[in-house]
Amino acid sequence: MVNAPPPFVPGAFVGAEHRYRVRVYFEDTDLSGIVYHANYLRYMERARSDMLRLAGIDQRAAMEAGDGAWAVTDLAIKYRRPARLDDDLLVVSEVEAVRGASVVIAQRILRGHDTLSCETLTEGRVTAAFLSPEGRPRRQPAGWAERFTAIMNGETSPC
Structure with a gap:
């Protein structure tokens, strides 16, 4: 009998961790069947976006209201082992500082x-800044810093 993986669920909080599942498809790989290095960043971006959505942080509404948008201002990544075609990956995200x-x-x-x-295949650390429509740093919308702090403390209810 084949030991099947759990059903695909995009993302969920487990304590202070946000966990997001990704399947490696042919389009993610190079000719050798190994995930192309830039795709790890895409997986991380999807996981961060899902984490914000689940936490009730509405990025789209902030952009449409003219408040601003997130931009990555610093990124460090360490590749340890390659992911391959058909791998079942788990992206684990944790808020470290607000x-x-x-x-x-x-x-x-x-x-x-x-x-x-x-x-562990890859480890990364991302700093994202909230920027005004003119591209200058500005305070996060009201309540967002509190939600990030709650996530960091393992208080992951969606409200």
Whole structure:
């Protein structure tokens, strides 16, 4: 009997961690069947966007209201092992620091079904700043810093 992976669920909070599943498809790989290096950043971006959505942070509404948008201002990434075609990956995101106009998020990409039996493939740390429509740093909209702090403290209710 084949031990099937759990059903695909885009993202969910487990304590202070946001966990987001990704399947590696042919389009994600190079000719050798290994995930192209830039796609790890895409996986991390999807996971961060899903984390914000689940936390009730409406990026689209902020942009449409003319408040501003997030921009990555610093990024560090360490590739440890390659992901391959058909791998079941787990992107784990954790808020590390919250400031008035920015947030620091640590992320890991794991191969496997849970954080205990997974192999770490990639580790990254991202600083995202909230920018005005003119591109200058500005305070996050009211309540967002509090939501990030709640996530960091493992208080992950969607409200």
